[in-house]
Amino acid sequence: MGPHGSLSAALAGVAVLALLAGCSSDSNGNKLQTRPAATAAVSPERSTQPAGDVWGLDNPVGALFVEAGTGQLVALEASHDTSRILFVINPATFTRVDPTGVPDPEMRTLMLPAHGFGLAQGKPGELLIPADGRIMRVDITSGVTTEVPVDGAARAVRYRDDGTMFVGTADGKVRELSPEGKVTDTISGLASADALALTGDHVSVLDRRQTSLTQLDLGKDRLGLSLRAGDGATNLITDPFGRITVTDTAGNELLVYTAGPLVLRQRFPVGSSPYALAYDQRSDTVWVTCTQSNEVVGFDLSSGIPKEVGRYPTVRQPNSVTIDERTGDLFVGSATGDGLQRIRADQRKKGQ
Numbered sequence: 001m002g003p004h005g006s007l008s009a010a011l012a013g014v015a016v017l018a019l020l021a022g023c024s025s026d027s028n029g030n031k032l033q034t035r036p037a038a039t040a041a042v043s044p045e046r047s048t049q050p051a052g053d054v055w056g057l058d059n060p061v062g063a064l065f066v067e068a069g070t071g072q073l074v075a076l077e078a079s080h081d082t083s084r085i086l087f088v089i090n091p092a093t094f095t096r097v098d099p100t101g102v103p104d105p106e107m108r109t110l111m112l113p114a115h116g117f118g119l120a121q122g123k124p125g126e127l128l129i130p131a132d133g134r135i136m137r138v139d140i141t142s143g144v145t146t147e148v149p150v151d152g153a154a155r156a157v158r159y160r161d162d163g164t165m166f167v168g169t170a171d172g173k174v175r176e177l178s179p180e181g182k183v184t185d186t187i188s189g190l191a192s193a194d195a196l197a198l199t200g201d202h203v204s205v206l207d208r209r210q211t212s213l214t215q216l217d218l219g220k221d222r223l224g225l226s227l228r229a230g231d232g233a234t235n236l237i238t239d240p241f242g243r244i245t246v247t248d249t250a251g252n253e254l255l256v257y258t259a260g261p262l263v264l265r266q267r268f269p270v271g272s273s274p275y276a277l278a279y280d281q282r283s284d285t286v287w288v289t290c291t292q293s294n295e296v297v298g299f300d301l302s303s304g305i306p307k308e309v310g311r312y313p314t315v316r317q318p319n320s321v322t323i324d325e326r327t328g329d330l331f332v333g334s335a336t337g338d339g340l341q342r343i344r345a346d347q348r349k350k351g352q
Contacts, residue, residue, distance in 0.1 A: 034191045037208035038232030038249045040291045041273035043317040043336070048294075051312035052330075052343035053095045055103045059085065061333030061340065063116075064320040066091070069124030070140045071326050076116050076129070078319070078335045084112040086129075088140060091324050091331070094342050110143050112136060122159050130154035135167060135177075148181040158196045158203075166203055168193025174205055174216060187216055189223045195235060199242040202259035206236050206246065213246060215262040225262045230255055237277040237286070243301070245286050247274040254288060254299065254306070268306045270297065278321045282328050282345075285309060289318035289332060296321060296332055298348070310348050315341045 060078035067074055073094075077085040090106035097103055114136065116129035122137055129136040135148040135157050152169035159165050163179030172190030175183050191209035203216045211233045217224035232250025239245070243265070244257040254274060256266035272290035274297075279286055284302040287310075289295070296318060298310035315334035318341075322331050328345030 032191045032210060034209040035211065035232070037192070037194070038211070038234050040234070040249065040275040040317070040319050040335070043291045043294050046294055046313070046316050046338070048313040050315050050332075050341050052341055052347055053103075054315060054339045054341045055094060055105055056339045057087070057334075058337045059087070060317075060335045060337045061320050062335060063119045064322040064331055064333045064340075065119035065121075065127065066322050066324045066326075066331070067125070067127055067140050068121055068325070069126070071324065072140050073322070073324065073331060074119060074127060074140070075320075075333055075340065076119055084115055086110040086112055086116070086138065088143075089340075091327070091329065091342070094340075108143065110138065110145070112138075113145060113147065117155050118157075120157050120159065123163070128157045128159060128165070130157045130167065135165065148177065150175065150177075151183070155192070155194050156196045158198045160198065166196055166198070168196050168205060172207065174203070176218075185218070185221055187221060187223060190214065197236055197238045197244045197259070199238055199244060199259050204244055204257070204259050204262065206233060208232075208234060211248075211250075213244065213257055213262065215259050227257070227262055227264060230267075234275055235277050237279050239279045239284075239286075239301075240281060241284075245277060245279070245301075247277060247288060249273055249275055254286070256301070256306075266301075266304070266306060268299075276319055276321045278323045278330065280323045280328060280330070281325060283309075287321055287323070287330060289314065289321050291317060291319065294318060296330065296343070312343055312348075315339050 062078035063076040073089040073091045075087040077083045088108040093106040114131040120128040122128040127138040132153045156168035165177045167175045173188045176185040190207045194208045195206040197204040213229045214226040215224040230248025230251040234249040236246045246255040272293035274288045276289040285298045299306040300309045314332045315338040317335040318332045319335035320333035330343045332341040
């Protein structure tokens with residue numbers, strides 16, 4: 001399959017060049033035109049039973065992730081000033097039922113030293129969590145947490161196989177850290193660095209306050225090409241084909257880019273306030289939650305023309321979603337304490 005999409009989509013990406021966010025310099029960070037960062041739309045009460053299995057976790061879930069080294073499902077409690085709870089769940093026992101009939105998954109609860117703002121893969125067996133003034137490194141097996149100091153409020157982190165990390169901060173800076181945790185480079189000029197994409201040798205940054213996607217010019221230590229990302233972009237995800245898929249939550253669309261150079265390849269309507277993203281590499285499918293309708297929708301990207309391949313009712317306020325690559329199972333988290341949901345891969349194939 002070709003990751004570049006259709007010609008018309010590529011031309012649309014070129015046209016977006018006229019909507020540069022004005023941030024190709026690292027000296028104008030205080031003069032940028034910004035908007036309030038888009039957020040997930042508030043969900044209505046559920047009117048349909050969620051698909052698959054639901055475990056009644058009362059805590060609101062802010063982020064979900066399956067750690068690659070251990071295969072453990074990790075849930076970060078939703079953002080609160082006092083929230084530092086991390087749940088580590090064995091997905092293989094997700095639907096185990098105790099003698100009273102209550103779902104009883106194998107789960108551990110870890111208390112973090114600071115409030116976390118997301119989940120990312122570190123080295124195998126390790127989870128990275130950005131926080132104010134630090135990156136927390138959690139060993140999933142032992143539960144031991146160590147910290148890497150960061151100057152600023154870290155909001156995004158990505159790990160490279162050589163041990164280096166890129167960290168995005170709330171004030172629009174991206175720092176490169178050596179494997180020892182020392183700052184080797186800092187690039188500024190954005191309003192906020194809310195999500196990072198590593199595709200090959202390229203690093204791109206989502207700025208929610210400018211609703212833009214910007215590629216870093218690492219060789220020259222500055223911001224590179226920047227493209228508008230809809231009316232209110234919130235989240236992104238990458239895949240092995242080098243695509244960067246972005247949710248335009250305010251504009252009700254999915255946007256698909258490639259970097260080197262940065263080009264918009266595809267854009268297509270989703271509706272119902274798309275928010276969280278997960279990628280299933282087995283089927284080359286992007287799954288996106290729609291919080292206005294309490295649904296999760298799958299789009300096959302393999303032909304370059306997105307095709308909807310599944311739509312399932314979810315728990316209320318589905319602000320997080322992830323895929324277990326070992327099984328293909330899809331997990332959705334409720335930000336209102338409505339529980340954790342699993343839609344198995346075989347259920348999706350059967351259209352259940």
